[in-house]
Each structure stands twice: as structure tokens, then as C-alpha cells.
Amino acid sequence: MILLISDLHLEEQRPDLTRAFLHFLETRAAQAEALYILGDFFEVWVGDDGMTAYQQQIAHALNALSQRGTRIYLMHGNRDFMIGKAFCRQAGCTLLPDPYVAELGNERVLLTHGDSLCTRDEGYMRLRRWLRNPVSLFILHHLPLAKRQQLAQKLRSSSKLQTRMKASDIVDVTPEEVVRIMRRHQVRTLIHGHTHRPFIHALDVDGQPARRIVLGDWDRQGWALQVDESGFNQAPFALS
Numbered sequence: 001m002i003l004l005i006s007d008l009h010l011e012e013q014r015p016d017l018t019r020a021f022l023h024f025l026e027t028r029a030a031q032a033e034a035l036y037i038l039g040d041f042f043e044v045w046v047g048d049d050g051m052t053a054y055q056q057q058i059a060h061a062l063n064a065l066s067q068r069g070t071r072i073y074l075m076h077g078n079r080d081f082m083i084g085k086a087f088c089r090q091a092g093c094t095l096l097p098d099p100y101v102a103e104l105g106n107e108r109v110l111l112t113h114g115d116s117l118c119t120r121d122e123g124y125m126r127l128r129r130w131l132r133n134p135v136s137l138f139i140l141h142h143l144p145l146a147k148r149q150q151l152a153q154k155l156r157s158s159s160k161l162q163t164r165m166k167a168s169d170i171v172d173v174t175p176e177e178v179v180r181i182m183r184r185h186q187v188r189t190l191i192h193g194h195t196h197r198p199f200i201h202a203l204d205v206d207g208q209p210a211r212r213i214v215l216g217d218w219d220r221q222g223w224a225l226q227v228d229e230s231g232f233n234q235a236p237f238a239l240s
Contacts, residue, residue: 002104003029004225006038006113006193007217009079012054014043020222020239021058025065028224032070036102037093038193038215039077039113044156046148047141048086059090066092075100077194078115079156081132082140101185105227110187114194114214117173117181172197178212179205189232191215191225198223198234 010017029035042055051059066072072093076083088095099112119125130136140148172195182190182203188210198216202209213232216223218239225234 001032002034002036002227003032004036004038004111004191004215004227005218005223006215007040007077007196008037009040009043009218010058011043012052016239017218018054018058020218022061024222024224025061029065029070030068034071034073035065036073036075036096036111038075038111038191039098039115040079040193040217041074041077042080042083044152045080045082046145046152047082048084050145050148051087055087056090059087062091062093073102075111075113077113078128082137099181099185101187104189105232107189108185108187109189109191110182110185112181112190112192114173114192117177117192118194119174119177173212179203182210189213193217198236200232200234 008017008021010021012018042058045055062072072091073096074083074088074091074093075096075098083095085095096111098116099110102109102111115124115128131140140151143151173192178190182188182205188205188208190211191213193215195214196217196219197214199214201212201214203212204210213225213234215225216234216236220239221236222239223234223236225232227233
């Protein structure tokens with residue numbers, strides 16, 4: 001069994017999410033061969049050197065799962081793209097590039113956080129290109145920690161405001177971009193998060209049946225996609 005989750009947005013101010021996630025690690029994830037976390041694992045991440053006691057607690061819980069034999073894979077999201085090697089060492093997880101082709105259920109599957117698919121949101125895509133540029137990342141990593149924290153707070157506030165103001169189709173994935181990236185990587189299944197719109201979309205890629213599986217976010221309930229001999233199945237569960 002393999003599990004995939006995304007968009008937990010863990011933060012100290014949401015103890016209900018934290019309790020649910022720790023319980024998830026001790027129970028369901030402990031039975032899995034692998035756990036994939038496809039971005040926005042944390043609500044914010046300003047750099048491994050700014051790791052809080054809370055974030056270290058999460059890293060130790062992941063490491064305990066890894067020590068029990070579950071392989072853990074982590075992908076950057078738009079909120080935590082500055083997670084680095086130090087955190088991954090502490091957490092016992094492997095950082096994946098975005099996008100990444102994995103072998104799941106005897107099938108080549110394309111994994112991505114999903115924000116790169118929202119090409120109609122031109123303002124966000126410009127910001128994303130700037131933030132992910134190696135030169136920009138170098139500058140960000142070398143800013144004083146307090147400055148990074150201020151910048152992160154400003155970006156969070158701006159992101160929430162812009163999302164409320166934009167049309168729903170603008171902040172969703174672009175259908176043509178989905179087909180393009182699936183064709184490029186020669187896959188028939190794409191799995192992503194980011195949009196907080198869990199669903200399995202039936203697609204046609206070059207005359208062949210395909211699907212786009214959108215992972216659910218953790219807020220009022222949790223979501224996990226389970227891959228096993230019965231196929232790809234996603235369902236919500238209570239946080240309590």
C-alpha cells in the first residue's frame with residue numbers, strides 16, 4: 001500500500017491538524033510501504049535554519065515512521081519551497097523534484113504539487129518563476145531570519161487576498177497545460193494537490209483515456225489517496 005497526501009498546511013496554530021497528522025503517522029501510514037507528501041506540508045517555511053520546536057517535532061515524528069520501514073517522499077509546495085536538506089535529514093525523507101514520475105500500482109504516474117499547472121494566473125506564475133530562480137533562492141536563503149519571516153507573512157497575506165479576488169477558473173489548473181505535461185512525460189495518470197478541489201477527472205490524451213487525480217487539503221477533514229491492488233482510491237476522514 002502506498003499513500004499520497006498534500007496541502008496539510010501544518011502550523012502551531014492548528015493543533016487539531018497536528019494531532020490528526022501524528023495519529024495518521026502512527027496508524028495508517030505505519031502500514032504503508034511509502035508515503036508521498038506533495039507540497040504545502042507546512043503553512044510556511046522560511047528556511048531550515050529557522051526551524052521551530054514545533055517543526056522539529058514534526059520532523060522527529062516522520063523520522064520515527066521512516067525508522068519503522070515506511071519510505072517517505074516530500075515535494076515542495078508554494079508555501080514551503082524553502083525546505084532543504086537539513087529538514088529532510090532530520091525527517092528521514094527524500095526530497096523529490098517537481099514534477100516527478102513514480103511507479104505506482106505498476107503504472108508510470110506523474111506527481112506534481114500543482115501550482116505550476118495554473119498558467120492562467122499570470123501574476124502568480126511570474127512570482128513563482130522569480131521565487132524558484134536559483135539566484136533568488138540564494139538571496140532569500142542569505143537574508144536575515146527576521147527579514148525572511150516578515151517576507152513570508154507578507155506573501156501569505158497577499159496570496160490569500162489575491163485568491164479571494166480572482167475568478168475560480170484562474171486559480172485552477174489550465175486544461176491544456178495538464179495535457180501538455182502528461183504528453184511530455186508519457187503518462188496516463190497525473191496526481192497533484194494545490195487547488196484544494198479533490199476529484200478524479202477523466203481525460204483524453206492523444207486519443208487515449210487518462211485521468212487527473214486531485215488530492216484533498218486538510219482543513220475540516222483529512223484526505224489521503226491510497227494505492228493498492230484495488231487501484232487508486234481517495235476518501236476523506238475525520239480529524240478527531
